[in-house]
Amino acid sequence: MSIRRVNRFEQERGFITAQGIKRVARARDVSGLDAQVSQQVKQKPLKSLEQVEHRLLVVLHTKAGEVSTLDREVMYVARALAEIQGATEVHALVFGQPNEGLSWADYGVDRLHLVTDEVFDHYVPQAKAAAVSELYHELNAQRVLFGESELGDSDLARRFAVREGLSFGGELYEVTETSVRRASGNQRYQAQSELPQVMALEAGTTGDLDLEFVTAADSSVASAGVSVQAPQEDKFSLPSGDIPLVEADFVISAGNGVTNMDTFNRLAELLDATVGGSRVVVDDGKLPRERQVGATGQIVKASVYLAIGISGAVQHLQGIKDCNYVIAVNNDESCDMVKRADVSVIADAEEWMQGMIAKLEAAQ
C-alpha cells in the first residue's frame, strides 16, 4: 500500500497502515448523537496489544477540565503512528484535572498519567519540563507529541526537547510514518524532515476522527517526582473586556442578527464574557476591528463560544475551529452556525438576550 499519510488524507478514506488495514474513519454525522452513538461506541472492539515494544507519549493540558480539539488531534496522530508501527502503546501525560466522562478510550490512548498537583497551576515551566522528562525516561518513550498551543504546550515542547537534547519539529501540519512537514515563508515553502523525537503539531492535522476501536485508557496518577516550590506571584484577573480575543476563554459574539448592541453588551457584562463579532458587525462600526472573529480577524480558542445572530459563513467558522463548545442563538435552524454548534437555541436574538439578562440580574 502506498498511502500511509497520518493526516491531510481525505477523511472519508481514512488512512492505510503498513498492513493495509483501514484504521480511521471520518466522524459520522453526529447530529443525532446521544444514545444511538454511545451504543455504537460501546460496540467497538477493544484494542489490546499482546506485545509492547514502543511507547509514544502525548503531553497536554486540560482547560476547564476539557480536552481541546487540537489535543484530541495530537492523540489521533499518536494512535495512527502507533498503528502503523505496530506493538506500540500511546500514553498521555495530562496536566490538570480532567472532567469525568471524557472518553479517552475513543481518543486512542492506552494509558493516562494525570498530574493534578495544584503547584502546576502556577507558572512553573521548568518543573513541568522535569515532569515530562521523568515520564519520558520511565516509559523509554520513542517520541513525545505536543499541540502547538498558547496554553503552554508549545513552550513546554521546546523546553523539554532542549532539556533532553532531542530532535524537535514544530508548527507541523503533516505527519507520515517517516516524515513531518511544516510550512514556511507565508505558506509558500514547505520544510520536510525525518520524524523528530519531539513533535509540536498545528491544529487541523486530522480533524475530529472516529476510531474503529476503543482503547483500555487505563488511568493512573503520575507522580511528578520533582520537588516544586510554588513561585511567589500575585494573581489578578483582567476585566473580560480587556482580554484579547485570542486569549479569551469565554467569548460572546454578535452577528447581523443582533439588532440592539446595548442589550448585547449588557449580557456580555453579566456573563463576564469577552466580546467578539462577525465582520458584518465590525463593518457596521458596532465593534472595533480587533474584535472581528474569523479568517480575516482573530482566531479564537475559547472553551465556550456563544454566537448570537451569526450565520456561520466559512470565513467566520475558520476563526472558531479551535473552540471547545459552540452555542448558537439564531432564528434560522438551518444556518451553518447551528450545524457547527454543540448546543443551539432557535429563538429571536433580542428576546433571548432580554430573557437571559432578566434571569442573571435576578440571580445577582
Ligand SMILES: Cc1cc2nc3c(=O)[nH]c(=O)nc-3n(C[C@H](O)[C@H](O)[C@H](O)COP(=O)(O)OP(=O)(O)OC[C@H]3O[C@@H](n4cnc5c(N)ncnc54)[C@H](O)[C@@H]3O)c2cc1C
Ligand atoms: C475575503 C473575505 C473574508 C471574510 N472574513 C470574515 C471574517 O473574518 N469574519 C467574519 O465574520 N466574516 C468574514 N467575511 C464575511 C462572511 O462571508 C459573512 O458575510 C459574515 O460572516 C456574515 O456575518 P453574519 O453572520 O453576522 O451576518 P449574516 O450573514 O447577515 O447572518 C445573520 C444571521 O443572523 C440570523 N438572524 C437574523 N435575525 C435574527 C434574529 N432576530 N434573531 C436571531 N437570529 C437572527 C440569521 O438567521 C443569520 O443566520 C469575509 C468575507 C470575505 C469575502
